[in-house]
Amino acid sequence: MISAEENAHREFLRELVHAAHPVWRTILAAMREGVLVVDREMTVLVQNPAAAEIFPPPPISSRPLRLIDLTRDPTLHEGFQQALEHGASVESRFELRRGEPRAFQVRIAPLHLASDTPHAALGVFVEITALERLERIRRDFFANLSHELRTPLAAILAYVETLQEIEPDDSEHMRRCLDGLFRQAQRLHALVRDITDLAEIESGAIALSLEVLPLRAFVEDVLALIQPQAEERGIAIVNEVPEAIQVLADPLRLTQILQNLLDNAVKFNRPNGHVWIRARRLGEHLEISIADTGIGIPPADQPRIFERFYRGEKSRSRETGGSGLGLAIVKHLVQLHGGEIHVRSEPGVGSEFTVRLKAVPEPKVAQGAPSTDATK
Numbered sequence: 001m002i003s004a005e006e007n008a009h010r011e012f013l014r015e016l017v018h019a020a021h022p023v024w025r026t027i028l029a030a031m032r033e034g035v036l037v038v039d040r041e042m043t044v045l046v047q048n049p050a051a052a053e054i055f056p057p058p059p060i061s062s063r064p065l066r067l068i069d070l071t072r073d074p075t076l077h078e079g080f081q082q083a084l085e086h087g088a089s090v091e092s093r094f095e096l097r098r099g100e101p102r103a104f105q106v107r108i109a110p111l112h113l114a115s116d117t118p119h120a121a122l123g124v125f126v127e128i129t130a131l132e133r134l135e136r137i138r139r140d141f142f143a144n145l146s147h148e149l150r151t152p153l154a155a156i157l158a159y160v161e162t163l164q165e166i167e168p169d170d171s172e173h174m175r176r177c178l179d180g181l182f183r184q185a186q187r188l189h190a191l192v193r194d195i196t197d198l199a200e201i202e203s204g205a206i207a208l209s210l211e212v213l214p215l216r217a218f219v220e221d222v223l224a225l226i227q228p229q230a231e232e233r234g235i236a237i238v239n240e241v242p243e244a245i246q247v248l249a250d251p252l253r254l255t256q257i258l259q260n261l262l263d264n265a266v267k268f269n270r271p272n273g274h275v276w277i278r279a280r281r282l283g284e285h286l287e288i289s290i291a292d293t294g295i296g297i298p299p300a301d302q303p304r305i306f307e308r309f310y311r312g313e314k315s316r317s318r319e320t321g322g323s324g325l326g327l328a329i330v331k332h333l334v335q336l337h338g339g340e341i342h343v344r345s346e347p348g349v350g351s352e353f354t355v356r357l358k359a360v361p362e363p364k365v366a367q368g369a370p371s372t373d374a375t376k
């Protein structure tokens with residue numbers, strides 16, 4: 001004899017699996033969240049496409065699909081068990097370690113049908129990988145920011161304290177403290193400017209105003225901004241951009257890109273080193289490269305230098321080092337132009353940063369018009 005409750009149970013499951021209204025099936029198929037329903041025997045009754053993507057079912061087998069066929073994660077098994085045995089809802093975090101790790105928030109709830117004993121349990125999986133990544137970035141950002149602010153501020157306080165104690169006629173000592181104060185205030189100023197720039201660029205609030213620019217002359221103007229630092233260190237910057245090359249870019253932003261890259265090429269160069277700026281057209285693209293004879297970047301650092309606040313060992317140890325935001329800003333600005341930036345570098349030899357932008361389309365030669373060769 002099948003009890004009334006058992007009957008109700010079976011009826012419930014039959015409806016759930018077979019008679020599921022097409023509307024419900026469409027809803028389940030459209031959901032980003034993974035949905036799994038298992039019965040008291042841990043047989044899977046419902047697995048929507050999102051859940052099938054998280055837990056790919058094994059190649060077709062004749063027996064009914066069971067939870068153990070999909071996952072062996074003990075927290076999930078316990079969660080479903082708890083919902084089925086105690087009628088309790090469970091919330092947990094689940095990590096998928098197949099390939100790139102992915103994180104999910106999981107809610108498991110009992111499914112009742114006019115009885116106190118749950119007939120089945122429903123698990124909903126919401127992916128939180130991106131959310132957790134953003135949270136980590138946000139936390140790191142503030143940790144880095146307070147560190148970067150603290151260093152120059154501590155130095156400023158130390159200089160001020162020294163100044164308070166200096167004999168009024170010790171002008172030499174006073175001058176050194178004031179120079180130090182000035183340097184640290186400049187550093188703070190540059191940091192705040194970079195953070196403001198980065199925030200503005202990342203908010204997507206800036207609109208580019210694109211112009212066709214003659215690159216060689218443009219580079220010459222940017223070089224004038226860098227020349228004093230280069231001369232101070234005896235570094236020769238050579239503009240090898242061919243005369244004919246034009247670029248479609250926002251002049252203000254292109255200045256920022258080139259100035260940052262050149263500033264690094266000078267800053268991380270060896271005394272009396274060289275920097276070359278070159279450009280060439282590659283089909284629809286324009287490649288601008290800035291190569292130096294500097295200290296180079298260790299292979300392990302290369303993928304990280306475009307991250308906010310990331311600085312190489314040598315830069316970190318310098319008192320007047322930058323904020324580590326320059327390349328993050330450059331990367332964003334290049335991407336805003338629809339371009340890419342890459343680095344090639346060999347420690348002790350030098351580095352080359354290549355910016356790839358869209359080239360200005362060449363004017364089409366009218367059909368039948370004499371080509372330059374034909375006129376010769």
Ligand code: ADP
Nearest residue numbers: 264265268305311312315322323324325326327
């Ligand atoms: P910053 O120059 O303020 O330290 P950036 O974001 O401009 O920050 O650069 C990040 C890091 O990349 C630098 O600290 C340095 O280690 C490395 N780097 C950038 N450009 C060069 C270069 N031309 N040569 C060697 N190292 C470089």
